[in-house]
Amino acid sequence: MEAPLSLAHIRINYSLKELTLEAVSADPFKQFETWMQEALTAKADEPTAMTLSTATATGRPSARVVLLKAITPQGFVFYTNYGSRKGQQLLENPFAALTFFWPALERQVRVEGSVERVSADVSDAYFHSRPRGSQIGAWSSPQSQPIPDRTLLENLEQEYSARFKELEVIPRPEHWGGYLVRPARIEFWQGRQNRLHDRLLYEVESNGNWHIQRLAP
Numbered sequence: 001m002e003a004p005l006s007l008a009h010i011r012i013n014y015s016l017k018e019l020t021l022e023a024v025s026a027d028p029f030k031q032f033e034t035w036m037q038e039a040l041t042a043k044a045d046e047p048t049a050m051t052l053s054t055a056t057a058t059g060r061p062s063a064r065v066v067l068l069k070a071i072t073p074q075g076f077v078f079y080t081n082y083g084s085r086k087g088q089q090l091l092e093n094p095f096a097a098l099t100f101f102w103p104a105l106e107r108q109v110r111v112e113g114s115v116e117r118v119s120a121d122v123s124d125a126y127f128h129s130r131p132r133g134s135q136i137g138a139w140s141s142p143q144s145q146p147i148p149d150r151t152l153l154e155n156l157e158q159e160y161s162a163r164f165k166e167l168e169v170i171p172r173p174e175h176w177g178g179y180l181v182r183p184a185r186i187e188f189w190q191g192r193q194n195r196l197h198d199r200l201l202y203e204v205e206s207n208g209n210w211h212i213q214r215l216a217p
Helices: 028-041 085-092 120-129 132-140 150-163
Strands: 049-055 061-067 076-081 095-102 107-117 176-190 198-204 210-215
Touching: 028 107, 028 176, 049 076, 049 085, 061 076, 061 085, 076 085, 076 120, 095 176, 120 132, 120 176, 132 150
Parallel strands: none
Antiparallel strands: 049 061, 049 095, 076 176, 095 107, 107 176, 176 198, 198 210
């Protein structure tokens, strides 16, 4: 009989960097861009990957990893099928949380805020920047719906490939587009020794300014 998997002893003592109030930007978006650039420079695995957490109207949560596609002065943008499980939950409860984790830099960023769809023009522009195969894929997948097997997806891909074969520009499906997460809280976390991590929280105030404070780890 195999021994039970032991996880309790697994730990890393973080020690690469520190995070201080004096060193960060007063603007959390600029601070995020700095950290994102450092993750890109460090060639961190999937630097734009983020855990997107949503909830039903009754508060039952679910989470999945998606990719960040834009940072704007208003917030963080990602794209998906509006009919997917996350799309349905955002329709019921238009709030979400994002979590970025860059182990190579011993850093984490947590974002919480309201969610709204981006404009059709913004969704169109991003959709048409994607590879043609990905555009066909957006038409072909009834995302989050039960399907009998993979053959259905392959048949739909062939069907839409044939339908759009003569078109230079594939139209964006109405069921697919972008969301903007407009943050009310953004927390920057830097791993430190002995689990005494650095945590700096930005919270938006009623006047639109950001208040920064340090949190205990």
